[in-house]
Amino acid sequence: MKLYSLSVLYKGNSKAILLKAAYDVSSFSFFQRSSVQEFMTFTSQLIVERSEKGSRASVKEQEYLCHVYVRNDNLAGVVIADNEYPSRVAFTLLEKVLDEFSKQVDKIDWPVGSPATIHYAALDSYLSRYQNPREADPMTKVQAELDETKIILHNTMESLLERGEKLDDLVSKSEVLGTQSKAFYKTARKQNSCCDIM
Amino acid sequence: MAESTEEVAVLVQRVVKDINNAFKRNPHIDEIGLIPCPEARYNRSPIVLVENKLGVESWCVKFLLPYVHNKLLLYRQRKQRLNKDELIDVTCTLLLLNPDFTTAWNVRKELILSGTLNPIKDLHLGKLALTKFPKSPETWIHRRWVLQQLIQENSLPTFVKKENLATFPTERVQRIVQEEVEVCGEAAGRYPSNYNAWSHRIWVLQHLAKLDIKILLDELSSTKHWASMHVSDHSGFHYRQFLLKSLISQTVTDSAILEQSPLVSEHISDLPKDDNEEDTSAEHHRVVDLSHLLEEEVELSTDLIDNYPGHETLWCHRRHVFYLQHHLNNKLPHSQMRLSPVDSNGGTLNDLNLSPAVTHMTQAMDVDGLNDSNKQGYSQETKRLKRTPAQDSLGIEMEHRFIEQILSTCRNVEQARFANAYRKWLVTLSQ
Numbered sequence: 001m002k003l004y005s006l007s008v009l010y011k012g013n014s015k016a017i018l019l020k021a022a023y024d025v026s027s028f029s030f031f032q033r034s035s036v037q038e039f040m041t042f043t044s045q046l047i048v049e050r051s052e053k054g055s056r057a058s059v060k061e062q063e064y065l066c067h068v069y070v071r072n073d074n075l076a077g078v079v080i081a082d083n084e085y086p087s088r089v090a091f092t093l094l095e096k097v098l099d100e101f102s103k104q105v106d107k108i109d110w111p112v113g114s115p116a117t118i119h120y121a122a123l124d125s126y127l128s129r130y131q132n133p134r135e136a137d138p139m140t141k142v143q144a145e146l147d148e149t150k151i152i153l154h155n156t157m158e159s160l161l162e163r164g165e166k167l168d169d170l171v172s173k174s175e176v177l178g179t180q181s182k183a184f185y186k187t188a189r190k191q192n193s194c195c196d197i198m
Numbered sequence: 199m200a201e202s203t204e205e206v207a208v209l210v211q212r213v214v215k216d217i218n219n220a221f222k223r224n225p226h227i228d229e230i231g232l233i234p235c236p237e238a239r240y241n242r243s244p245i246v247l248v249e250n251k252l253g254v255e256s257w258c259v260k261f262l263l264p265y266v267h268n269k270l271l272l273y274r275q276r277k278q279r280l281n282k283d284e285l286i287d288v289t290c291t292l293l294l295l296n297p298d299f300t301t302a303w304n305v306r307k308e309l310i311l312s313g314t315l316n317p318i319k320d321l322h323l324g325k326l327a328l329t330k331f332p333k334s335p336e337t338w339i340h341r342r343w344v345l346q347q348l349i350q351e352n353s354l355p356t357f358v359k360k361e362n363l364a365t366f367p368t369e370r371v372q373r374i375v376q377e378e379v380e381v382c383g384e385a386a387g388r389y390p391s392n393y394n395a396w397s398h399r400i401w402v403l404q405h406l407a408k409l410d411i412k413i414l415l416d417e418l419s420s421t422k423h424w425a426s427m428h429v430s431d432h433s434g435f436h437y438r439q440f441l442l443k444s445l446i447s448q449t450v451t452d453s454a455i456l457e458q459s460p461l462v463s464e465h466i467s468d469l470p471k472d473d474n475e476e477d478t479s480a481e482h483h484r485v486v487d488l489s490h491l492l493e494e495e496v497e498l499s500t501d502l503i504d505n506y507p508g509h510e511t512l513w514c515h516r517r518h519v520f521y522l523q524h525h526l527n528n529k530l531p532h533s534q535m536r537l538s539p540v541d542s543n544g545g546t547l548n549d550l551n552l553s554p555a556v557t558h559m560t561q562a563m564d565v566d567g568l569n570d571s572n573k574q575g576y577s578q579e580t581k582r583l584k585r586t587p588a589q590d591s592l593g594i595e596m597e598h599r600f601i602e603q604i605l606s607t608c609r610n611v612e613q614a615r616f617a618n619a620y621r622k623w624l625v626t627l628s629q
Contacts, residue, residue, distance in 0.1 A: 001427045001506075027387070029330065030251040031231035063390065084430050086506055132427070134505060183234040187256070 001084040002027060004064070005040040006093070006127045008101050008120070009048045010110040011074040016048035019105075019113045022123035024131070035181040042176045043157070044068075044078040050160040051076070057152040058087055059160060069094040075102055075110060089133040091151070097126060210265045213258060214291050216245040220252055227252050229329040230294055232259070252294075252326075259295060266292050270302060282314045290323060293337075297327035303340040310347060317344045317351075325381050328395075332388035338398045345406065348374065357408065367410050375413060378402040383424070386434065396433035400440050409444050411486060417441055418491070422498065429506045435515040442495065442522055449486045492523045500600065508612035513620050520624075524593060594628055 007021035018041060025033040043066060051057055051070045059066040065083050067090040070076040077094040081087075101120055109118065130136040154160055157167060171177060171185050221227060228250045235255040238244065244255035254262075266288050272278040273285070280288065286309065289302040297303075309315035321344055324337045331337065349371070357367055367375070379402065385395035407413045418441045425434050499516045506512065597620075604617045 001429065029231045030229055030248070031233045031246075031253045035234070084428065084506070084509070180234055183236050183256075187234055 001131075001133070002082045003079060003085060003090075003127055003131055004082075005037075005044065005078070005080045006097065006123050006130075007041070007044045007078045008097065008123070009044060009076045009078065010113065011048050011051075011053065011070055011076050012111060014049075016045040016076065017111065017113065018045060018115060019110065019118045020101075020115050020120050020123055022127040024127055032184065035178075035184040038177050038181040039185070040080050042171070042174055043080065045176065046157070046170065047078055047160065048076045055152065056091060056150065057154060059154040059157060061157045065090075067091060067094065069098065071098060073102070073107070086133055087151070089130065089136070093126065093130050093136075097123070206261050206265055209258065210262055213244060213262055214266070214287050216243045217252070217254075217291055217294070218287050220245055220247045223247065224250060226250050227326065230254070230326050231330055232256055254295070262291070263295050266295075267299070270305065274301060274305070282309065285309060286315060293323060293327055294330075297324075297331050297334040298336045300336050303336055307340070307343065310344070317347050320344045321377075328381065328385045329388070332385040332392055333394050335394055338394050341398065342401060345374065345378070345402075349406065366412065367407055371406060372413075375402055375407045378406070379417070386424075386428075386431070390428075391431050391433045393433050396437050399437060403440075403444070409448050411445065411448055414441050414445050414448065415486070418445070426498070426502060429502055429509045430511050432511050432514070435511055438495070439515065439518045439522075442491065442519070445486055445491065446488060446522065446526065449488060488526055489523075492519060492526060495519045496523065503604065503613075507608055507610035508616070510612075510616055513616040516620065517623060520593070520597065527593065591628065594624055597624055 003024060004027075005021060005023045008019045010017045010019055021041065021044070023037050023040060025036050028036050043061075047057075047059055047066055047068045048070060051068050053070055053074060054072045056069045057067075059068070060083070063083055065081050065085070065087065067079045067081065067087055068076065069091060075098050077098045079090045079094055081090055100122065105113075105118055105120055161167065161170075172182060174182075177185070224247060227247075230252045231254075233246060233253045233255045235244075235257050238255070238257050244258035246253040246255065269278065269280070270288055270292060273280045273288075285305060289305050292299055292302045303320075306315060306320055310317050310320065321341065324341045324344075327334060327337050357371070379399060382395045382399040382402070386392045389395075403409060403413065403417065418438065421434065421438060421441075425431070425438060428434050496516070496519055499512060499519060502509075503512050503516070601617050601621045601624075605614060608614055608617070
């Protein structure tokens with residue numbers, strides 16, 4: 001039961017802008033960590049770009065679940081977790097973080113912000129605390145406001161894309177991903193990851 | 199780019215040497231990995247050592263692997279001689295790239311048997327290989343062979359008898375068991391439902407720890423948190439089922455003894471204790487309160503099912519625990535699980551009156567162990583369960599109430615499905 005990343009983004013007209021992020025890649029192999037982190041940034045941005053304002057969704061990709069909440073004011077949050085982590089807690093966390101963020105960071109800074117310029121330091125401790133869903137939020141069972149039927153479920157990343165768009169193309173064009181990450185993506189795509197040697 | 203045979207040979211020799219040097223420079227390397235790197239950087243070694251992590255750049259693998267693979271096969275076919283150091287380096291390189299290459303492990307077996315290679319090195323190499331290939335079947339298989347060698351080495355005693363009390367494992371064995379448990383735990387964390395890792399852990403408890411009660415109890419408590427944080431890990435929960443079943447089989451649970459148990463434990467505390475062995479002897483002789491352990495397991499199951507809806511593993515686990523509880527509660531005559539007294543020789547599979555086919559497998563993998571692997575036994579037990587009197591129906595009633603509570607409050611489709619399936623299963627039991 002793991003949380004891998006927690007990010008706050010702004011849904012601009014054409015692009016999603018990363019404002020702040022926290023990552024926990026400690027459970028990945030040492031040499032994969034930087035690529036995995038880049039991928040989580042890439043994925044978070046892509047998901048926010050393809051999600052409607054005022055929506056919540058969970059996107060499944062292999063053994064990961066990406067939970068996204070895009071508010072009506074275009075402030076968005078993405079939690080990337082494994083498939084054991086209770087989604088209800090993930091959405092509680094997103095609600096809480098975005099609420100706090102919007103009170104601490106001026107709205108005017110959102111469309112032009114970046115992790116370097118935004119002053120919000122709580123993400124790392126939220127990510128760490130919420131690793132154990134029960135310690136973090138004992139009231140998780142009581143979720144009066146959240147209507148689970150309104151959460152859109154996507155079985156693959158592909159289903160977020162436009163017709164004709166390929167994930168491979170988006171990966172190779174991405175500015176967020178370094179060459180090593182792109183190479184990592186290529187080999188991971190080719191292989192069934194459970195028996196790979198290369 | 200190296201392409202000609204001579205260039206490849208030179209490259210490979212350099213890489214093998216670099217790997218060897220890396221281990222010499224840093225004896226604390228604890229992880230290996232592949233670095234995706236499609237092209238070689240001019241004249242730089244593909245071997246990267248960062249902190250305690252050893253990385254191999256991917257571009258060199260397509261040259262390296264076939265070359266060393268071929269080299270070893272030629273040696274095996276007696277077409278090429280290799281001295282012992284070359285063999286050790288070549289097999290080490292091969293196994294770090296592909297630990298399922300059985301021949302390489304077998305060459306190392308020969309080196310161990312001839313006294314040229316310290317078996318501990320293979321435990322270390324295996325542990326490293328598992329950081330990248332946590333399921334690798336051949337690695338786990340070889341590991342068990344090595345452990346058997348170590349245990350038999352010097353014909354050192356592995357268990358000690360204390361006065362009239364039962365045998366329990368020596369410190370050396372305890373350390374080995376502890377290390378194995380750690381290796382299994384790490385591998386289990388690197389791959390979900392890592393059957394091979396958990397089976398190895400079971401094997402270790404059966405054949406090295408001989409199902410020692412204290413170790414079983416320690417394992418039960420130390421895996422509780424892990425299981426709670428890996429609620430879809432079938433193998434992890436299966437391990438807990440194994441521990442509970444083993445505790446049942448290793449403890450005297452005659453109904454008379456169960457009733458007397460407060461008296462028995464008092465009596466034990468009056469026994470003269472060794473200065474050094476105070477705690478261990480008492481702990482090895484406490485009467486295990488099985489009902490309490492099973493109740494705790496049911497509580498754990500309830501707690502996890504409530505908090506993490508929609509995980510089939512948790513419901514499967516509940517079935518197993520319920521089944522065990524009702525064996526115990528009804529104090530049925532256990533023809534399948536003849537319970538060995540506490541002071542027997544660690545309780546081997548032989549004591550459990552299993553079918554002959556199973557008892558021959560003392561060194562083989564018998565992950566399900568005990569009576570569940572015997573299909574006939576299962577249906578005999580279920581028949582007995584179905585004939586049981588009112589005592590049992592109280593437990594079943596409570597389970598039905600639990601299911602009702604889940605169904606009336608859950609909002610998860612899968613959870614409802616699992617609850618209904620569980621209800622159907624309970625109904626078949628009481629028919």
